[in-house]
Amino acid sequence: MSNGKTPFSKSLSRRHLLQQTAATGLGLGVLSVGGPRGFEFVSSAAAEDQPPLGTWPAGSQGDTVNIGAATPLTGTYASSGEDELKGWQLAVEHINNGDPLLKKIAPKVTKGLLGKKVNLLVADSGAKPNDAVQAEQTFINQNKIILMTGSTSSAVAVALNHFAEREKVLYVTGISGSNDTTGKDCVRYSFRQNFYGETAANAIGPVLIKVFGKNRKAAWMTPDYTYGHTVTKSSFDYLSKNGGWTMVTNQVSPLGTQDFSQYLTNIANSGAEILLNVNWGRDAVLSIQQAKQFGILPKMKLVIPYQIPFLAKEVGPELTEGVYAATDFWWTLEDKYPLAKMFVDAFYKKYNYRPEWGANNSYMSFAIWARMVSEAGTFYPPDVIKTYEKGETFDSTVGPVHFRPQDHQLVRPVIIVRGKAPKAMKNNEDYWEVTEVDPGAPLMQKPDAFGCTLGDYT
Amino acid sequence: MINWGNFISQCFNGLVLGALLALISSGLTIIYGTLGVLNLAHGAMFMLGGYAGWMAYHYTGSFIVAVIAGSLFVLVVGVVTERLIIRSFYTRSHEDQLLVTFGLGIIFVETVRFFFGSLSKAVPPPPPLLGITSLGFMFYPTYRLALLGIVAVALLALYFVLYRTRLGMIVRAGIEDSVMVDSLGIDVYRIFMLVFGIGAMAAGFAGIVNAPVVSIAPDVGEAILVQTFVVVVIGGVGSFPGAVLGGLIAGEIISITSMFDPGYSYVMLFVAMTLVLVLRPHGLLGTAGRE
Numbered sequence: 001m002s003n004g005k006t007p008f009s010k011s012l013s014r015r016h017l018l019q020q021t022a023a024t025g026l027g028l029g030v031l032s033v034g035g036p037r038g039f040e041f042v043s044s045a046a047a048e049d050q051p052p053l054g055t056w057p058a059g060s061q062g063d064t065v066n067i068g069a070a071t072p073l074t075g076t077y078a079s080s081g082e083d084e085l086k087g088w089q090l091a092v093e094h095i096n097n098g099d100p101l102l103k104k105i106a107p108k109v110t111k112g113l114l115g116k117k118v119n120l121l122v123a124d125s126g127a128k129p130n131d132a133v134q135a136e137q138t139f140i141n142q143n144k145i146i147l148m149t150g151s152t153s154s155a156v157a158v159a160l161n162h163f164a165e166r167e168k169v170l171y172v173t174g175i176s177g178s179n180d181t182t183g184k185d186c187v188r189y190s191f192r193q194n195f196y197g198e199t200a201a202n203a204i205g206p207v208l209i210k211v212f213g214k215n216r217k218a219a220w221m222t223p224d225y226t227y228g229h230t231v232t233k234s235s236f237d238y239l240s241k242n243g244g245w246t247m248v249t250n251q252v253s254p255l256g257t258q259d260f261s262q263y264l265t266n267i268a269n270s271g272a273e274i275l276l277n278v279n280w281g282r283d284a285v286l287s288i289q290q291a292k293q294f295g296i297l298p299k300m301k302l303v304i305p306y307q308i309p310f311l312a313k314e315v316g317p318e319l320t321e322g323v324y325a326a327t328d329f330w331w332t333l334e335d336k337y338p339l340a341k342m343f344v345d346a347f348y349k350k351y352n353y354r355p356e357w358g359a360n361n362s363y364m365s366f367a368i369w370a371r372m373v374s375e376a377g378t379f380y381p382p383d384v385i386k387t388y389e390k391g392e393t394f395d396s397t398v399g400p401v402h403f404r405p406q407d408h409q410l411v412r413p414v415i416i417v418r419g420k421a422p423k424a425m426k427n428n429e430d431y432w433e434v435t436e437v438d439p440g441a442p443l444m445q446k447p448d449a450f451g452c453t454l455g456d457y458t
Numbered sequence: 459m460i461n462w463g464n465f466i467s468q469c470f471n472g473l474v475l476g477a478l479l480a481l482i483s484s485g486l487t488i489i490y491g492t493l494g495v496l497n498l499a500h501g502a503m504f505m506l507g508g509y510a511g512w513m514a515y516h517y518t519g520s521f522i523v524a525v526i527a528g529s530l531f532v533l534v535v536g537v538v539t540e541r542l543i544i545r546s547f548y549t550r551s552h553e554d555q556l557l558v559t560f561g562l563g564i565i566f567v568e569t570v571r572f573f574f575g576s577l578s579k580a581v582p583p584p585p586p587l588l589g590i591t592s593l594g595f596m597f598y599p600t601y602r603l604a605l606l607g608i609v610a611v612a613l614l615a616l617y618f619v620l621y622r623t624r625l626g627m628i629v630r631a632g633i634e635d636s637v638m639v640d641s642l643g644i645d646v647y648r649i650f651m652l653v654f655g656i657g658a659m660a661a662g663f664a665g666i667v668n669a670p671v672v673s674i675a676p677d678v679g680e681a682i683l684v685q686t687f688v689v690v691v692i693g694g695v696g697s698f699p700g701a702v703l704g705g706l707i708a709g710e711i712i713s714i715t716s717m718f719d720p721g722y723s724y725v726m727l728f729v730a731m732t733l734v735l736v737l738r739p740h741g742l743l744g745t746a747g748r749e
Contacts (some may be wrong), residue, residue: 074571074676076677079575079578081576224721258681261474261475262713262716262717264473265464268597282578286672286673287576293590293601295597314577
């Protein structure tokens, strides 16, 4: 199944162009010997029952193994992408020096993984699927990466899912909130640590009905891609079915919108009492700031169905006071979970701020991968995948968790937070208080409800 | 069924957005018309104006100082860029000009990101312009109303410079035929430098006066750049009145379409651009034969 694509396509996108151009000179060597996967045929070390597969065994024959991260360092999701990158960097550092926190999650890790140093390679994806796939393709060709990560946009996660399946290289998602990632677009070679539309909706739904009552009129703001549509659908389904809420308007905007006045005017004229803003990253920041300018906030009650890192910091705690949000992690969970405390301390020491949930997701997804590889005792992808699929329970920064073998989704709690009043903040990052930690299993749909069928191992 | 209150509100949104687009586009169009250089760093100029203004606001707390500082800073950046880099590209191919301005844009954006990070910065409107104003048929953010006036004044000032001063006369002559202007003994290079500076300043000014509406981030100019190009194509390359008309048309198309289905706002904008290109290839108010 040789493929004709090259990592050097025509897309001219910002500094990615420079990386790609620089890569051209180096990449030709690999391409000229029979396509991107030519190195497979060079290897002779593979055991009989483990024929070469993807970048295996070539990627793990040296004393270093490479991971390729494609994360947005520019564009609408840049601030979250940077935070996520820090989580991966910390995890790699902890894997390489056998940090006590990492060993709580992956006890068999010593220093490095199976005796090899782990190295992280990073490219800017701008949260664009094409750029992310190109970057990972380059990493596969040149560095024989054995793991891919990065998304922040679920459009990227879905693209990398299918890419991972085709290339037979493992992929752990970065932030990805779409139901599709472990639903209709699930694949054998991908795993997701974080919460998603359906679990977010089922966790925050009861809280909203309790706080705001039944039969309310609500407006949605939805970014126009897989994440936005699935989160809006899940939250609307729950609230209409269980609380009789009606959707008076749904304002769908493209990713990267700057001026939300048209959408907000429609909302102001819609008669909504509650505004569920599914926009994310800078889109969320701008739409909330502008909703304030239009007097929509605080008149309508704002709800964040899928938490945005740094939101309160950027719009100010005056605007997030009393706002409910569903999230994956918040640093004050350090009071509840010993591993969360260790993580927040280590992160704060290295980066001088308290981690957002994106960084936590990054750290955990790498720590879990290190656990699975060290338990499997090999980098051979099918064996690592089968170790994930055992569904063993292990400790995490939000207590005991396990993977669901049918769709590769981590069964993990969803955290409900409420924005603190500026006066109630105990330090300059004390924006949210945790009001609930909802166990994950009851929040999840049946494994096949969203059309997940995993592919082959080889 | 059309909700007329909403319709009028959307027309109003379109006017505000359109005025802003008109201002930025007029900067782009006079640079292209005079120098023949398509400035892909124009979005970065918009962004730089915002950041320079934000810095000034940060230290002085004055919005007026911020606007002046933002505009002047970008004027200086424009003049220096023209003098040091753009000037060597007048005789080069359009591809080279595109690449160098594209590259400059990346350098500006990433430099700002390096020093200020990716988190957005907010510049609040001056206190008298905070809050909401009732227009009878609707409530509208006071600052956005003021923005309409601010941008109108800036456009008038630009009109005055272009149509009522000797410099403007030379610039307009240069747009029509720069070889002739040169042969009349006028130092076109000095004029080019000024035009590039003024064009950049229009974007920088827009960047800071827009900051209270759309908080600034390193990528803020990227989306604006695309819309600005559409405006220039609709209005006619090199035409100042065309940029104003194109800006208002673009703003109204985006806003009014969003009333029916926001997903089609930009589709309709590009449909309009395509129609103009097919029916009137040199733009609504452009002149055939101009680059």
